[in-house]
Amino acid sequence: MTRVGLTGGIGSGKSAVTALLRERGAVVVDADVLAHxxxxxxxxxxxxxxxxxxxxxxxxxxxxxxxxxxxxxxxxxxxxxxxxxxxxxxxxxxxxxxxxxxxxDAVVVHDVPLLVETGQAELYDLVVVVDVPVETQIERLASNRGMSRAEAESRIAAQATREQRRGAADVVIDNSGTLADLADAVDVLWRRLAPRGSVTPPG
Structure with a gap:
């Protein structure tokens, strides 16, 4: 079993990454779902x-x-x-x-928004951080969740800084581009994670 800790700031697009990994055969454990x-x-x-x-x-x-x-x-x-x-x-x-x-033989991906804040990085075989600029986070929170700039900045400030997350990462996935760019980055990650021949990526 390969245990992956996946994290990223609010609005970074972790859900898109976990969806792509699930398509490729990962077992996803979503901390937000469990928190509910x-x-x-x-x-x-x-x-x-x-x-x-x-x-x-x-x-x-x-x-x-x-x-x-x-x-x-x-x-x-x-x-x-x-x-x-x-x-x-x-x-x-x-x-x-x-x-x-x-x-x-499973690749188990733990989607943990506060992985860095709660000191869990050492619990995983690999830590993956989904990264975008702070201004992109603010724009996404405004457009996707209807937050004001002040609300978005408050949520972002309550989490680890971008630098702290990147410092804990074994792999950084840049999600400031297109969905196709993101899928390519996830493919590269999946080839590193998946046991040889265990799962065939989609497409």
């Missing part, structure tokens, strides 16, 4: 979030109101750390379960 899963109503994670942040972070259906919670934690560093302390251990435990279910 571990705080679904009825889970211990959900109970812990409500205990810490109160009913004000719930919507009318009794589920987490993520924009409301996000507004709290991105304005208060201690609140953000408290939320991370609830979610991150549960996500890591669930990720370990999914990895254990993959075959011995």
């Amino acid at each position: 899963e571990v705080v679904e109503p009825g889970t211990p994670g959900f109970a812990a979030v409500v205990e810490r942040f109160g009913d004000g972070v719930l919507d009318s259906d009794g589920r987490l109101d993520r924009p409301a919670l996000g507004a709290v934690v991105f304005a208060d560093e201690q609140a953000r750390r408290d939320l991370e302390a609830i979610i991150h251990p549960r996500v890591r435990a669930r990720a370990a379960e999914l990895e254990a279910a993959a075959g011995p």
Whole structure:
């Protein structure tokens, strides 16, 4: 098994890279998906979030109101750390379960947005960073998620710097070009990752 840690700043296009790797045969473990899963109503994670942040972070259906919670934690560093302390251990435990279910020859790609911030780089055989200029991140967050420039800059500032991520990388994928450029870069990465003859890339 080859264990890959994939990260990148918000708006860098990690989801496009993970989709391309999944097409080529990788087993993708998405920390964002798991972060939602571990705080679904009825889970211990959900109970812990409500205990810490109160009913004000719930919507009318009794589920987490993520924009409301996000507004709290991105304005208060201690609140953000408290939320991370609830979610991150549960996500890591669930990720370990999914990895254990993959075959011995699998390429398991862990999509971890806060890989650098949480000091997880040494846990993987290879760390891949999806990289774009900060201004590109801001433009994408405005066009794709409707964020104001101030909101985008706040989200970016809450993460590791571009230099910190690149410093932790074994491989840097530049995603400031076209989708075709990105696919070519992923092909190069896949040839490095995949056991010889195990998977035939698409196309």
